[in-house]
Amino acid sequence: MQLFKFGGASVKDAEGVKNLAHVLSTVGYSNTLIVVSAMGKTTNAMETVIANYFDAKHQLQSSLQDIKKFHNNILLDLFENEQHPVFETVDNLFQEIVLFFDHNKSPNYNFVYDQVIGFGELISTTIISHYLNKIGITNTWLDVRTFIKTDNYYRNAKVHWNQTQELISTHVDTSKLNITQGFLGSDSNNFTTTLGREGSDYTAAVFAYCLNANTVTIWKDVPGVLNADPRYFENAELLHQISYTEAIELSYYGASVIHPKTLQPLQRKEIPLHVKSFLNPENEGTTVGKDLTLNPKVPCYILKNNQVLISLSSLDFSYIVEDNISHIFSLLHDYKMKVSMIQNSAISFSVCIENNYDNLERLLLHLKAKYKVSSHKAVNLYTIRHYNQQAIHDMEAEKEILLKQITPEIVQIITK
Template sequence: MQIYKFGGASVKDAEGVRNVAHIITQHKDKEQQLIIVVSAMGKTTNLLENLTKAYYNQDEQTHLYFEQVKEFHQNILEELFEDRTDAIYNDVSNLFVEIDWILEEAPQDTYDYLYDQIVSIGELVSSRIIEAFLRKQQIDSLWLDARNYIHTDNTFREGNVDWEKTERGILSSIPSLVEKHVLVTQGFIGSTSENFTTTLGREGSDYTAAIFAACLNASLVTIWKDVPGVLNADPKWFDATELIPELSYLDAIELTYYGATVIHPKTIKPLQNKGIALAVRSFVDLKNTGTIIKSTNSTLPVSSFIFKVNQVLISILPKDFSFIVEDNFSHIFDVFAKHRLKINMMHNSAVSFSVSVDYDEQHIVSLVKELRKQYDVEFKRDLELVTIRYHNQQTIERVLVNKKVIMQLQDNYTCQMLIQSIA
């Protein structure tokens, strides 16, 4: 059994959907069991996020964003399905009705809950369209609702998987179904015990693929990307990048922990637990074998660079200039966890504790407000966090052109620098 995961870039238009069908036809052996996990199409998640924020704030742009989402998918449908009476048109329309029902009334629930109910529709629509097109191409496929299998707690926007219940649900029916069909399901989403939709965190479709693979003891997970594989730097930042043909689980976990976006951070551990290899391949260049992540003692062959933009430096100081002590740390970490902000980098001195986090206006405003009840808090925006794995002085100097270092941490293997552009 294999799991294929297709991200938003791979299905951003009708041609992308056709290419998915082509990949399945070219790469699936007759006897191979295959599960397809798909993300929302193109930039749908971004649009639905804008829609959710506008609705929550009762912004007049709400229905404009919704119309953009519907028009985008309608155009793809019309390119793929000439027969306007095809059932897929009705399936997609019914899914969008779920958003209509939410928008009919003023928001009564928390933002995170509303986010999951609205943004999850992107994956549901995408998977419906792709599965319908596979059937049209004479591929024996079957659509599954991932929410019937991926069970989480009630942490909306970052659902924690109930592994025992999830594995039990997956094993109850999927092994028999995948013997007969190519199964198509959604990444990113799950459900609570009360059947409310949850999401697994931004870009969580990789994690979904790993969950199915671990529960089913799949032989391989393949993530199809718009890059040749895992590169030593994001092409958006460096012109000259190098493909890493093989990665250990350890190095892959390190890279994702520090912010490498090619793989979701939670993806590796379930696969490593079961010894399941992960391939990262290009959906553009199908002859390229990409990167394989597996159990190996080899280390990264080249230095790797990870960039995280839109960073905020938050500095926390006791109001009376007393020392920062263990009790302070315990309280501070509790506050960050409460407001669901992941610390990317931290440094402490006798009288201050400084951290770098991704800028999230809603969560940071509430975090700072709570911290200021007990501490003096300063913060600086518009920073970049650069992490270099297997660094040397040349690689450090390479990223500091027209930049100044605000904070730096370094050990034998990893160098992290919070930097600011020099005007």
């Protein structure tokens, strides 16, 4: 049993879908389950649709039509006959979106987000499943929401493992080629939930764990796991192998190749993870597994941009002690802030956060009732794992440094 995950970049157009079929034909697809993301930048486009629903209803229809046109062009490239049933199936999915908007009564942005955003995955897998069947790669389309059950923490739902394990192990026929959606689940009321952005990798890990898979392969537009994101750093190097622990550390600090939650279920059952290029499927890529040493042993660079740095001190210059820190973290939790870095001294406390839920101003107002507060928005957090002095020197060059923290394995630098 093997799990394959294909991201949006791998199926961004008709040629990408054809290449997915080529990858399957090249490496084999018996006893395989495929997890697929939304096509190209569809998730971003869906977010625009959701924003228009709340703030610009006059643009709602046109933004949805743009997404429909994008997918229809892919359909026309893949299917010669417009009478093919896939056209009607995809059209019905778009009609479901319209129906939801027409009947929705909830003002909760996060709830609405989860009910709409996942149609990108539902549409992409529908198209791909029909295309594979058309060219003779017989497969079964699965609605992931009937298998992965979660709580109702919309936009970052937590998996209910026992229920999910029972559903997957009982109802997935592993002797067949199956295709399903990444990123999605459903709560106890069968409302759609999402596992967090980039959660498709995690979906593959959930299925691998529940099915006792032999391997998981993530197919990407890079050769494997690199020591730096080539979009931001020059001369990125391929890491041929890394341990689960190393990969978890890199994920924790924000490395984008592997989703932070993906590795834990794989590590628990010692399921190897491969990260390979969908452009060169026969290349070895990167293997993540138990007790593997980092090869090559080079500094690993991570950038998290658009962060917020908050610095606090007590109004009366008293020490920042345990009860203060507990209070601060309680507020960060209440306002759904993701903490990327902390640093404290006797009378000050600094925290670098991600304002994913747009609660920053309310948080700052709350903090100012008890602390002297300063903040810097849109800062960059650089992390170097396995650093050397040259790596630090290169990172600091021509940057305004707001905060710096060094441990034996990690250096973190916050810049404007």
